[in-house]
Amino acid sequence: MKEKNCKALLISAPSSGSGKTSVTASIARWHARLGLKVRVFKTGPDYLDPMVLQRASGHPVYQLDLFMGGLEHCRALLAEAALDADLILVEGVMGLFDGKPSSADLAAAFGLPVLAVIDASAMAQTFGALALGLQKFRSDIQLCGVVANRVGSAGHGVMVGEGLPDDLPLIAALPRDASLTLPERHLGLVQAIELPGLDALLDGWADAWGAAVAPGFEFEAVRFEPQPVFATSPLLLGKRIAVAQDAAFSFIYPANLDCLRALGAEVLTFSPLQGQSLPDCDALWLPGGYPELHAETLNQHPSFFADLRRHLAADKPLLAECGGMLCLAMSLTDGAGRLHPMAGILPGQAMMQRKLSALGLQSIAWPECEQGSPLRGHTFHYSNLATPLAPIATASNPNAGKAAEALYQQGSLRASYIHHYFPSNPAAIAAFFLGDKSYVS
Incomplete structure (x- = not known):
């Protein structure tokens, strides 16, 4: 370059x-x-x-x-x-x-x-x-x-x-x-x-x-000055990663998709709001967005929630971030106080709040992260999730802010309010989507 x-x-x-x-x-x-x-x-x-x-x-x-x-x-x-x-x-x-x-x-x-x-x-x-x-x-x-x-x-x-x-x-x-x-x-x-x-x-x-x-x-x-954008090995070569992408799941950094492709993955996008089925895939990413505004439509999808359950029953990795995590809860109460049943995969109830619940940069050590090399991202949400799950890790805020989000694990599901920035640690992202829990770069 x-x-x-x-x-x-x-x-x-x-x-x-x-x-x-x-x-x-x-x-x-x-x-x-x-x-x-x-x-x-x-x-x-x-x-x-x-x-x-x-x-x-x-x-x-x-x-x-x-x-x-x-x-x-x-x-x-x-x-x-x-x-x-x-x-x-x-x-x-x-x-x-x-x-x-x-x-x-x-x-x-x-x-x-x-x-x-x-x-x-x-x-x-x-x-x-x-x-x-x-x-x-x-x-x-x-x-x-x-x-x-x-x-x-x-x-x-x-x-x-x-x-x-x-x-x-x-x-x-x-x-x-x-x-x-x-x-x-x-x-x-x-x-x-x-x-x-x-x-x-x-x-x-x-x-x-x-x-x-x-x-x-x-x-x-x-x-x-020139500098390669991604210098990483094709750790996900041959893997198909599905990504929900529409008005309900829209919080996607273009660099995250580029990172997955640089790792060798084939990225398959689909729209739950349009009734599209989950593609045949090895792993799934449910990004954040506005599930609270589209809860009725998501419930009307003929197979979306069942597809998610089948995906996890096959022990395939699923990363759910913020709104994607809320979609997996037992229920979601929207801003108008209406309660909507959700996928029922993640124990707990989600509820929209009138005030901002959390805001700030985040740094978190996934189990796949080498010591001293965390994943980074941010949090910004108006909802709360009440769940009995104990976190497997908790983020820190570099600016000493109160926002410090939990990371939950249930089988092959990993969920958090954090919007992760994949290029901050491509090896950890690859390890999770590979489903190899012992892998460390």
Whole structure:
């Protein structure tokens, strides 16, 4: 793999809710419509924003997380994208300096220029002070410009830009437009596949960007060093791994599927919501998603729950994460208080909560993990699972947060609230899906 310069930008903000996703999608859609190949990444663990960004750019959106994937893995993903992309965009997470690791850490690691998106709807000259603070807070990142989002008028846009220093230009002042907003639910944005008007919305965002962007604005070129994305043995060669994938089971990192394929597995996707049967497979992955929103449809599937029971009766590995785990419980009570019978495989009852139950990065030592080489991932859920099962392992939170999820084992079933990032430990993932409990890389 050769080094290559590629135009790149990290889009961040002072806080969540400033409009990072809409601005990133606007830039991606605008340049994709010009015929450029745009690759978009999302900082940190997230499934919902990347769905929108994938539609905007026309390409899968991968995560860049210095904890889950590590520095060299992130470097490899960027280098691979730079080989044939005209533009690389990275959407930040939370505020620019929030979290450990933060968006600023990522920008510093790879020399990514930063565009700050500031919600200007309730400020005037203070806009400049906030932008200047972002620019000066750390000396190892470069703020290349600012976007004033949700301005009330053209005059308001001019006003907020007046206090900016010469080396921190106002790149665009985007007007407030209630018609160009995305609906949200308890875990964030509504999934892209559930929004029939998404393409029209993206085009509206792109039009707004094209009308507002400052004449002569140019993206900076960044040099990306080569690094192989996956350097692993084909431990799963000849194995067929089924993956549930639809609106109920949608929380899937593209890198996880790539990892399985790099390990030699054949990945077979199927949709329980469409009534598709479990494919003939050696192992099964039930990722997270929204089973609570589709419980009735899952119950109407002619064979889904029975297929799961037969799979486990044959002692075949099954990994169930978060929503996938809830699907296996005896029952699931949704947000409206309705109780739905589920697969009845995992002892216990699941119940949706009004408040966030857990959030945070996770590190966990599976039995297959070598000492000192855990699997990494994250947790984010509004449900609780009451089960008599004792965990075989418990995760730790690198930021000393309260979220520390349990890992359950029942026969060939392994279940947890953790959304695992497979590239963090491909050997352990392979060992589990092989069903060889004595295997350690």
